[in-house]
Amino acid sequence: MKYRVTVLSGDGIGPEVMAEGLKILQAVAAKYHHEFEFKSELIGGIAIDQTGSALPAATLKTARKSHAVLLAAVGDPRFDDPKLPVHPEDGLLALRKGLGLFANLRPVKVFDQLVDAxxxxxxxxxxxxxxxxxxxxxxxxxxxxxxxxxxxxxxxxxxxxxxxxxxxxxxxxxxxxxxxxxxxxxxxxxxxxxxxxxxxxxxxxxxxxxxxxxxxxxxxxxxxxxxxxxxxxxxxxxxxxxxxxxxxxxxxxxxxxGSMGMLPSASLAGIPVSGHKTFGLYEPIHGSAPSIAGQDIANPVATILSVAMMLRYSLALETEARAVEAAVNSVLERGYRTDDIMAPGNTRVGTRQMGDLVAAEV
Known part of the structure; x- marks a missing residue:
């Protein structure tokens, strides 16, 4: 089956962590013989720059035609002045409202490997x-x-x-x-x-x-x-x-x-009943972190775990979701860490390498 996913990379580190999330989906597709169709749209600061709106009509239209929406990050310090007529975060609020996303699920799990973080x-x-x-x-x-x-x-x-x-x-x-x-x-x-x-x-x-x-x-x-x-x-x-x-x-x-870079979330338009598909938007809970954008140091794990939630709740692919979660756990057990969760004795990796490692484990 072909699954349509609206991709909203957004601002700051958004495009970097999104690339790793899509990398994981591609690994899932190859292993489990699925097909994912990605359609990229604008939201947030980059949308304001290009269209004047934090949520262009085209973005909402595409999202409504998808099986799920994957979002990376929204926020740009250029729009921090409260007197400005539009802010990047307005796009996220409008998207939630426009898609009827009334249930936000935020899992909080402390990995055994990160209890000291x-x-x-x-x-x-x-x-x-x-x-x-x-x-x-x-x-x-x-x-x-x-x-x-x-x-x-x-x-x-x-x-x-x-x-x-x-x-x-x-x-x-x-x-x-x-x-x-x-x-x-x-x-x-x-x-x-x-x-x-x-x-x-x-x-x-x-x-x-x-x-x-x-x-x-x-x-x-x-x-x-x-x-x-x-x-x-x-x-x-x-x-x-x-x-x-x-x-x-x-x-x-x-x-x-230990880090917001570890935590995913799902925003659903329906009640999450086990084994049933529910339309939703999936995003890491961290912000756009513009100060580290483009440096290959952002932690993509929250985005990767958001992908796992998308597989579980919107696509009803429980086996695939568990495989992604197990892959993250395996990489952490082997001692690989991005800057935000780095500790003595671990191996430091960048955004792209962390994504590569998890994809290989899938």
Whole structure:
């Protein structure tokens, strides 16, 4: 079968890590007799330069005709001025909304070979392997009203955190489905002691739990969860939460793995049911890192693991996904490291060589 993949290399180190992700897909195609058709489009700063828009209409049109979208990085310091009318990140938000990508999956796994790469004690993070399910198209990032104005007493601004029962139920179901395929334990994170939207969130989560009697549901306040992620990260398996909390907590948890260059993500338009294909966008959680662009030192592993997630969730190719993950593990076991995870006794490699090594293992 031919699989159509929209390729969005974006800004900074994006083209470099994307090249390695595509290299892995080509290795998968050769071994398992698949065919991948890649269609490159623009997003982010490079799209603003060439079209004036962070998300050209052509990009969204191509993405909608694909089986999946693979994105590398968005961001350019030339557009950091908040007074500018358009920013690279606007393209990513518009893409998520335009494709209906409501479920963001961010796995956080501490590889045994990298327990010393984190600033936390090895005995605290060893065995950590959990996944965030973050609601991606609602909450304070999209709620109305959202504005800034001037009064006689000074400037004011407002953002609105709003959630419907439907939005909560579908992301919580995504959490339950992922938990059902793992250890059957789900933690729902909210701020129900303060926020009305969180109280509704907790009510709906409890109601949906009746559909999943085989999964144990517990609740955690977001501040308590933030503390426990540092104190006992290995205690978690699946965490489901709303947009803002998920954004903050998943970035905090990224440090457990020692580098953001190790962590992939998936943004899905449907509930991830094992063995079924769900349209999605796949990207490393790191940024565009313009300061190291073009130097062949960026870590491509997060992009490569994002490819594995794409194979699993959008193409239903579980065997191929596991092969890519096993290849990454094998390369790390042999001591190969990019700059961000380098330690004494390891062998330093660049972006391209790391991709070559993983592709060879596939």
């Amino acid at each position: 984190s600033t936390l004690k090895p005995d605290v993070i060893r065995g950590t392997d959990f996944i965030f399910i973050r609601e991606l198209t609602g909450g304070v990032y999209f709620g109305k009203p959202k504005k800034e104005w001037v009064t006689a007493g000074g400037r004011k601004a407002v953002d609105t955190m709003v959630y419907s029962e439907h939005e909560i139920a579908r992301i919580v179901r995504a959490g339950f489905e992922v938990a059902r395929a793992r250890k059957k334990v789900l933690v729902s994170v909210d701020k129900a002691n303060v926020l009305k939207s969180s109280r509704l969130w907790r009510q709906v989560a409890i109601e949906v739990s009746a559909e999943y009697p085989d999964v144990t549901l517990t609740h955690a306040l977001v501040d308590a969860c933030a503390m426990q992620l540092i104190r006992t990260p290995s205690a978690f398996d699946v965490i489901v939460t709303e947009n803002l909390f998920g954004d903050i907590l998943s970035d905090e948890a990224a440090q457990l793995a």
